[in-house]
Amino acid sequence: MILTGIAHLENDVVATLLDTKTMESHVVSKTANFQGWQLIGVGGNGADMKTWSAKIQVEGGEVVSVRYQQPPKKIVRAASGGGSSGNSPPLSSSQINEAKQAAVNYREGFTSDGYPKAPPPEMVAKLSRLSVGQREDINRQMLGLRNQGLGMEERRKIYENLVDRSGQGRR
Structure with missing residues (x-):
């Protein structure tokens, strides 16, 4: 651990x-x-x-x-037909699609970002500065946290932190 x-x-x-x-x-x-x-x-x-x-x-x-230890690099494979890379519990194909859709339609929010509706304007502005790939990666992580039973408030805090950290790498 x-x-x-x-x-x-x-x-x-x-x-x-x-x-x-x-x-x-x-x-x-x-x-x-x-x-x-x-x-x-x-x-x-x-x-x-x-x-x-x-x-x-x-x-x-x-x-x-x-x-603290630098996490090992994980191999991310596109899921096709329910395959899994063996990292954490795999997301269902509908969850993978949700992560992709939410990365494109980020202004609308999605089930695991921790917001009851669409994200607030300041979060939309931060999300707009990330690539679709970065947003999709964050969305997959958030779906995994939701699957583990993490509550909405905790997910919102983690989502905001992940977005902030991802945005720092794009200056």
């Missing part, structure tokens, strides 16, 4: 973890996730991700420390 990200969102901190054996991503915050994992604290220099660490209380009360 490795720490892949920390986001400070309003009054909450969210950490993303990656199980490197299954390539399954997990999100933890001060509210226990569906696995019973809860973020106890984060450490390190916020400007230097190589120093990041997170203390996670897992089901049963044990507290484990997880350090």
Whole structure:
């Protein structure tokens, strides 16, 4: 298990973890996730991700420390006929199509972005600066989080963070 990200969102901190054996991503915050994992604290220099660490209380009360590590590059394959690259639980063909459609029609929003309706104008402006491919990748991640049972508010925060981070790479 490795720490892949920390986001400070309003009054909450969210950490993303990656199980490197299954390539399954997990999100933890001060509210226990569906696995019973809860973020106890984060450490390190916020400007230097190589120093990041997170203390996670897992089901049963044990507290484990997880350090940042660059996630392994994953092979993304186009799904045709329900094939899967073996990374996390595969999305259904209708979810893959939804991710593609939402990447093109980003002004309308979609089921997993964390907004009850269309995203607000400031988010639409940020999304407009991303490529269709970047938006589709974010959408696939968000569908995976929804499939894992993450609530709408948590998804919205993560979606906004992913959009912000993707936008930073296009300056």
